Amino acid sequence: MNEFIITEKFTKCYGKVSAVQDLDLTVYAGEIFGFLGPNGAGKTTTIRVMTTLTKPTSGRVQIKGFDVVKDADKVKKLIGVVQQHLSLDRDLTVRENMEFHARLHHIGSSERKRRINELLTYVELNDFADRMVDTLSGGMKKRAAIVCSLIHEPEVLFLDEPTVGLDAQARRRLWDLVRRLNADGTTIFLTTHYIEEAEALCGRVGIMHHGQLIALDTPLELRKKLGAVTVETLVDNKETRYQYFADRAAATRYVQSLPPEAKTIIIRDSNLEDVFVEQTGQKVGDN
């Protein structure tokens, strides 16, 4: 596997707050990498540095061998970015926004037309191409932002919390779109604070907490390390206790060994939420 994004001891401070601290990370070409963490974990800051909008305080960040500070020009040609907040020009239509992005990337006029039409079809926005951005639904706005970021055929696409605010249906469509893009050869770096999203989409997941990477592996390996099966017991009718076991058999043996007054027992597969809670003592939704 080719290393595509490499960070070494990457740190970003805002005043005294270190938004990201000593991050060592490698993302490989062709994968869907997920950055999972609660609000304020440092996910957006990491993307802003990787996409040249902000400079690291210390350490190194490289994309395809190019330094994001020194070779920012080269990096900019490789990346497509969909920011956390809509960043389209709302005084323009979808097509005009796409044209603007194409012009920013020096794509000539006939090539521009071809790609715009091709991409509109790819994300099924043809019928909405000439609508003003503000008149679109949340899911369509996201897809419009994605086509704009794809116009120069970037090798890596950054998606910062792509499904926040979308309904379940729009979210699934977007997941399919991301999978399709990845299958067509685009490396994906996405951030999310949704456990299901990381589990459903990502080949590997890095878990961020207070600017630090606290776990990094495939979702399956992360769950295995913790124990693939979780047992939840209610203690004294008020506190839930979580225990982790390698397999169902071990979990069942444990449950059978419990005193008869133990209550409300759930045996289920472990998930990334359990991994996060065990590592931090907090839930992903907490701040």
Add this chain to the structure above:
Amino acid sequence: MLEALNDVYTILWVDLRFLRRHWRSTVATSLVNPLLYLVAFGYGLGRGISFGDVGYLEFVIPGIIALSAMSTSFSGAGSKLNVDRLFYKSFDECLMSPVSLYSIVVGKAAIGVVRGLISSFAILAIGVYLSPVLNVTPLFLFSLFVSCCVFALLGVLIGLVINSHADMSTFSNLVMLPMTFLSGTFFSLSALPVAAKAVLYALPLTHSSESLRAAALAQPFPWLSLLALFGFGLVFFVGCMMALKRNSL
């Protein structure tokens, strides 16, 4: 070089699209203030006043052209950038693209220049109709263009350093509005005490109105003022580059 110009046009292109959709209201609103000044000062107050052999109307029209160039260029460049940067966040898209920071600054200033020129020409047309004495010479047009560039760059600079919509109007009220009235637009600076002159010549609009007036009334041209405008433009441009660098820290 060709690519840089192409990039400037790309940045301008978006704002031209907007202007094309809303040109009537944009132009109309930019004409309200100068027309009010023209009526209130040129006709109301100024009847019967004259400076030497120049009537007040002839005197005040170049000043009003200078101030409309200033306010439209400034707000034309500044407010849109303000919205793009803080509200639409679409300015980030420019910053993440291969377009150079220089082209971004010039491109963002360009819409101010376009809008400044449109409304100045509208006022100029009215002014020439009211007062046929005015000479529209190449030097006049050049001074007008330079003025628009200077104030558009100031708009970009302020658009880059402020952090809210309210900051923009604070700056307009604290700096732009006093400058409108004090910079030799409505009265001659020649009779003022030296100290007052020193302060007023530190304002770019003073140099715009002096240059435009001298050119329009065929008086000796204040080349130093034109030079001063270039100086202001340069300072604002460098300020923009520094603000962009600072924003990325």
